[in-house]
Amino acid sequence: MDFKEKVAESYRQIQDQICNGLEKVDGLGKFEEEIWEREGGGGGRTRIMQGGDVIDRGGVNFSAVHGKLPDQIKNSFGVDEDEFFATGVSIVIHPINPWVPIIHMNIRYFELNEKVRWFGGGIDVTPHYVIKDDAQFFHSYLKNICDQFSPIFYNDFKSWADRYFYINHRKETRGIGGIFYDRLDPKKSGLTYDEILTFSEQVGNSFLPIYTELIKRNQDKPFTEEHKAWQTFRRGRYVEFNLVYDAGTKFGLETNGRIESILMSLPPQATWLYNFKADPGSEEEKTLDLLKQGIDWIS
Amino acid sequence: MDFKEKVAESYRQIQDQICNGLEKVDGLGKFEEEIWEREGGGGGRTRIMQGGDVIDRGGVNFSAVHGKLPDQIKNSFGVDEDEFFATGVSIVIHPINPWVPIIHMNIRYFELNEKVRWFGGGIDVTPHYVIKDDAQFFHSYLKNICDQFSPIFYNDFKSWADRYFYINHRKETRGIGGIFYDRLDPKKSGLTYDEILTFSEQVGNSFLPIYTELIKRNQDKPFTEEHKAWQTFRRGRYVEFNLVYDAGTKFGLETNGRIESILMSLPPQATWLYNFKADPGSEEEKTLDLLKQGIDWIS
Numbered sequence: 330m331d332f333k334e335k336v337a338e339s340y341r342q343i344q345d346q347i348c349n350g351l352e353k354v355d356g357l358g359k360f361e362e363e364i365w366e367r368e369g370g371g372g373g374r375t376r377i378m379q380g381g382d383v384i385d386r387g388g389v390n391f392s393a394v395h396g397k398l399p400d401q402i403k404n405s406f407g408v409d410e411d412e413f414f415a416t417g418v419s420i421v422i423h424p425i426n427p428w429v430p431i432i433h434m435n436i437r438y439f440e441l442n443e444k445v446r447w448f449g450g451g452i453d454v455t456p457h458y459v460i461k462d463d464a465q466f467f468h469s470y471l472k473n474i475c476d477q478f479s480p481i482f483y484n485d486f487k488s489w490a491d492r493y494f495y496i497n498h499r500k501e502t503r504g505i506g507g508i509f510y511d512r513l514d515p516k517k518s519g520l521t522y523d524e525i526l527t528f529s530e531q532v533g534n535s536f537l538p539i540y541t542e543l544i545k546r547n548q549d550k551p552f553t554e555e556h557k558a559w560q561t562f563r564r565g566r567y568v569e570f571n572l573v574y575d576a577g578t579k580f581g582l583e584t585n586g587r588i589e590s591i592l593m594s595l596p597p598q599a600t601w602l603y604n605f606k607a608d609p610g611s612e613e614e615k616t617l618d619l620l621k622q623g624i625d626w627i628s
Numbered sequence: 629m630d631f632k633e634k635v636a637e638s639y640r641q642i643q644d645q646i647c648n649g650l651e652k653v654d655g656l657g658k659f660e661e662e663i664w665e666r667e668g669g670g671g672g673r674t675r676i677m678q679g680g681d682v683i684d685r686g687g688v689n690f691s692a693v694h695g696k697l698p699d700q701i702k703n704s705f706g707v708d709e710d711e712f713f714a715t716g717v718s719i720v721i722h723p724i725n726p727w728v729p730i731i732h733m734n735i736r737y738f739e740l741n742e743k744v745r746w747f748g749g750g751i752d753v754t755p756h757y758v759i760k761d762d763a764q765f766f767h768s769y770l771k772n773i774c775d776q777f778s779p780i781f782y783n784d785f786k787s788w789a790d791r792y793f794y795i796n797h798r799k800e801t802r803g804i805g806g807i808f809y810d811r812l813d814p815k816k817s818g819l820t821y822d823e824i825l826t827f828s829e830q831v832g833n834s835f836l837p838i839y840t841e842l843i844k845r846n847q848d849k850p851f852t853e854e855h856k857a858w859q860t861f862r863r864g865r866y867v868e869f870n871l872v873y874d875a876g877t878k879f880g881l882e883t884n885g886r887i888e889s890i891l892m893s894l895p896p897q898a899t900w901l902y903n904f905k906a907d908p909g910s911e912e913e914k915t916l917d918l919l920k921q922g923i924d925w926i927s
Contacts, residue, residue, distance in 0.1 A: 363903070377902050377903075379902060386902065388902075497881075498881040498884075498887050498890075499887065561897070565894075568867060568871070568898075569871060569891075572867070572868060572871035572872050573871050573872075573881065582796075582797040582872060585797075588797050588798065589902060589903045591797075592868075592900065593902060595864075595900040596900065597899060597900060597901075598860070598897060598898070598899045598900075599867075599897070599898050599899075600896060600897045600898075601891065601894040601895065601896060601897075602896075603676050603678060603685065603687075603888060603892055604662070604676075604888045
């Protein structure tokens with residue numbers, strides 16, 4: 330089994346574990362699977378849960394695709410090879426209870442040849458209402474993982490997430506960030522490819538304990554119609570980010586990816602309010618005030 | 629008064645007439661106005677109606693802005709001047725009754741210097757349910773206007789709308805199209821600038837009689853929860869088009885336009901359903917089958 334097959338196999342297992350774990354946590358919802366093949370090479374397993382007890386809609390996707398790289402992208406890499414391989418796990422969960430945050434996780438590996446190959450990924454949390462203790466828990470968890478691999482990973486990847494998960498036209502972060510990294514290879518990281526794979530796996534494996542804890546802390550909190558209205562409003566921002574900025578979504582839309590898998594990140598409902606202003610001192614205003622880059626959530 | 633001031637003044641009046649007319653047709657809703665100024669030069673009048681009797685949310689915006697063109701755009705024009713002027717009226721109406729279509733209209737004028745100046749615009753209709761008689765009425769109305777100015781305008785601009793108002797990742801048109809044109813100047817059209825202005829005004833003035841008729845035909849049709857659910861689903865597609873493809877929206881987001889004016893085109897609510905398939909033979913399926921380019925709606 331060569332390296333790329335090893336990565337794909339590991340990612341496949343991570344998808345399985347996460348789906349099993351989420352079904353247990355939810356208690357009611359079950360994932361429906363759609364196996365798809367890509368014209369040009371490879372395919373994937375899209376798994377969607379709708380109408381669970383905790384999860385309103387969630388998608389946990391695995392794909393491993395290969396084929397000819399579009400010329401435009403090939404040229405930007407400055408290489409002759411145009412046979413690429415890419416595998417990844419991608420998750421977005423929209424919960425029912427507005428006190429439980431939206432969560433996103435992605436781990437991926439891309440290979441063009443022996444020299445041009447790298448890992449990317451990230452995990453970020455979008456609370457409808459920012460809860461500082463939860464943010465501290467989340468970021469501390471990520472820092473612990475990062476610190477096992479490099480003393481600079483957490484700060485680097487946390488800043489990167491602040492920049493990446495940013496709704497520039499709103500001057501608002503999508504949520505409380507997390508970590509984001511791309512094109513991670515031995516030259517950039519000082520790690521071997523096997524070590525970076527282990528890091529990638531640990532990011533993937535962090536998803537379930539992190540989200541389980543965030544659900545446990547918030548799932549039983551009561552909520553009103555007003556809280557639900559705020560949730561769909563915040564989901565509107567999520568739609569804006571994903572359709573306007575998200576690199577994975579854009580790449581998928583432009584390269585004729587499987588549309589229902591790509592857009593599973595969109596929420597079941599979203600609302601837009603013209604010229605919304607939060608009431609002074611409200612929970613909504615407090616959340617908006619925390620949608621900023623550069624916040625140190627840990628200390 | 630020079631030409632650009634004449635255009636802006638005419639567009640301002642068109643905004644006034646349309647707002648007055650829509651308030652009469654709606655009977656209940658009133659437009660709220662926000663006057664804004666642009667850092668760098670000019671400004672606009674954003675007018676929004678929410679919660680009317682016919683109109684769920686509608687925006688009728690006028691703007692006339694000027695200033696320094698971003699370098700990137702300047703270079704693409706191959707000119708030295710970088711002082712631009714742009715004015716336009718832009719409308720999107722989301723109705724309450726799913727049998728009444730969403731409508732969009734835009735007329736605009738851009739000027740960089742004596743040589744580089746042009747008109748653009750269009751009007752297109754997005755029915756939640758396509759009604760062929762309404763489509764015929766709408767396209768015939770547009771053809772009549774176009775034919776007064778050029779025998780080729782309607783076919784050209786109708787095809788352009790089919791290409792422009794297209795959700796490429798869905799392989800679906802946004803609706804039944806209409807007309808779309810850009811960079812229209814004497815060289816391209818065989819008309820003088822004054823004649824093109826008259827054409828632009830007639831497109832602008834067509835909005836009210838067209839939409840009034842479409843409302844009159846459909847406003848009293850009863851609808852169910854299922855029809856409303858389909859409406860918010862179709863609105864999700866509208867969101868996808870506007871955030872992923874719409875050139876005006878993109879330009880606005882990238883150039884720090886007034887965000888609430890730009891995104892007033894988004895509906896109050898939208899929904900996404902994973903892997904939706906319309907029931908065979910249903911009204912929904914019939915509509916999806918008609919979201920195609922190149923349909924001759926008139927004959």
